[in-house]
Amino acid sequence: MSVNRQWILRKRPVGEIAPGDLEFIETPIPVLEDGEVLVRNIYLSLDPTNRIWMSDQDQYLPPVGLNEVMRGGTLGVVEASRSERYPEGTIVNAGLSGWQSHTIAHEATLSPVPLLPGVPLTAFMSVLGATGLTAWYGLNDFGKPQPGETVVVSAAAGAVGSIAGQLAKMRGARVIGIAGGPQKCAWLTGELGFDGAIDYKNEDVGAALDRLCPNGIDVNFENVGGAIMDAVVSRMNNFGRMPLCGMISGYNSEGVAAGPTDFGRILMHRLTIRGFIVIDFIPRAMEAIAELAPAVMSGQIKWKAHVVDGLENAAEAVKLLFTGAHDGKLLVRISPEP
Ligand SMILES: NC(=O)c1ccc[n+]([C@@H]2O[C@H](COP(=O)([O-])OP(=O)(O)OC[C@H]3O[C@@H](n4cnc5c(N)ncnc54)[C@H](OP(=O)(O)O)[C@@H]3O)[C@@H](O)[C@H]2O)c1
Numbered sequence: 001m002s003v004n005r006q007w008i009l010r011k012r013p014v015g016e017i018a019p020g021d022l023e024f025i026e027t028p029i030p031v032l033e034d035g036e037v038l039v040r041n042i043y044l045s046l047d048p049t050n051r052i053w054m055s056d057q058d059q060y061l062p063p064v065g066l067n068e069v070m071r072g073g074t075l076g077v078v079e080a081s082r083s084e085r086y087p088e089g090t091i092v093n094a095g096l097s098g099w100q101s102h103t104i105a106h107e108a109t110l111s112p113v114p115l116l117p118g119v120p121l122t123a124f125m126s127v128l129g130a131t132g133l134t135a136w137y138g139l140n141d142f143g144k145p146q147p148g149e150t151v152v153v154s155a156a157a158g159a160v161g162s163i164a165g166q167l168a169k170m171r172g173a174r175v176i177g178i179a180g181g182p183q184k185c186a187w188l189t190g191e192l193g194f195d196g197a198i199d200y201k202n203e204d205v206g207a208a209l210d211r212l213c214p215n216g217i218d219v220n221f222e223n224v225g226g227a228i229m230d231a232v233v234s235r236m237n238n239f240g241r242m243p244l245c246g247m248i249s250g251y252n253s254e255g256v257a258a259g260p261t262d263f264g265r266i267l268m269h270r271l272t273i274r275g276f277i278v279i280d281f282i283p284r285a286m287e288a289i290a291e292l293a294p295a296v297m298s299g300q301i302k303w304k305a306h307v308v309d310g311l312e313n314a315a316e317a318v319k320l321l322f323t324g325a326h327d328g329k330l331l332v333r334i335s336p337e338p
Pocket of ligand 1: 130161179224276278323328
């Protein structure tokens with residue numbers, strides 16, 4: 001009998017994810033019932049929100065239960081099928097199927113991956129997946145950048161930030177990215193065409209914002225929170241918009257996440273701060289894909305994936321998101337592409 005390899009959440013991490021918080025186990029794969037398929041997972045998406053799901057803080061989905069398979073998005077290939085809709089060999093998005101080598105899923109919970117010529121499968125786990133949708137809806141629905149406006153993006157060289165910044169450039173805005181390290185900053189201003197980049201690990205963010213945003217900031221695509229968010233918010237213009245996408249600087253900390261120190265500025269400058277979660281936009285996914293897919297195929301939008309081999313390495317790899325020692329959308333290759 002074949003086995004499923006799975007990561008199980010055993011303890012809720014305190015601070016950084018530590019050995020023993022997750023356990024790697026093997027379980028037998030049950031026999032398929034009518035309408036079910038066995039998916040051999042190929043890629044697992046590792047996301048900052050995994051750390052939130054491991055906690056029992058108030059959040060947008062139920063926390064992952066202790067002794068349950070860790071939640072995570074996967075893409076795979078149908079290996080055995082009792083579904084007419086999904087014959088063997090079909091590449092499918094198995095949703096939040098979890099950190100596991102195989103998924104048994106009912107056909108109703110799967111969606112086919114619309115393969116595009118010249119576009120690698122990893123794109124559907126990044127720029128043409130939840131990452132791209134997050135950037136697209138956050139920027140367009142809530143950032144609403146206008147030509148000539150100044151847009152600041154934090155975690156700008158990351159999976160979401162790099163796409164949000166490029167979309168803002170396509171809307172005619174001036175775009176300043178905040179990222180860690182000279183290489184990531186050089187990529188933003190070189191290959192991605194950002195108008196400026198701030199290396200928050202090596203320079204004073206406030207002083208750099210004053211230099212690079214002399215007319216203030218109209219849109220803050222916020223991915224980080226904490227001191228970086230504070231520096232940006234305190235320079236936002238009247239009627240500025242802040243799509244609040246993430247606050248990664250606080251995900252390894254206990255307690256509530258702090259808002260901007262100068263809360264009064266939201267009133268005085270009539271700012272709009274809008275938290276959003278991409279799962280609310282899945283029903284509208286095709287609006288974003290209609291712009292993103294041709295831009296990816298033509299090379300207008302650039303993106304990177306950082307692929308770590310081996311499901312057994314997932315618990316160690318997820319920590320890269322919090323040090324920045326990855327370069328692009330963080331994925332685990334669980335098994336070879338067909
Ligand atoms: N709202 C939604 O639906 C949604 C969906 C997806 C992602 N998000 C959020 O979007 C943000 C980016 O996620 P992603 O998936 O695109 O990951 P990512 O940006 O590819 O990786 C996370 C990056 O965050 C930066 N970072 C980590 N700790 C930091 C700290 N203490 N201070 C400053 N920067 C820090 C690092 O970049 P540097 O190397 O530049 O430091 C790291 O590479 C996260 O906040 C995430 O929660 C939200």
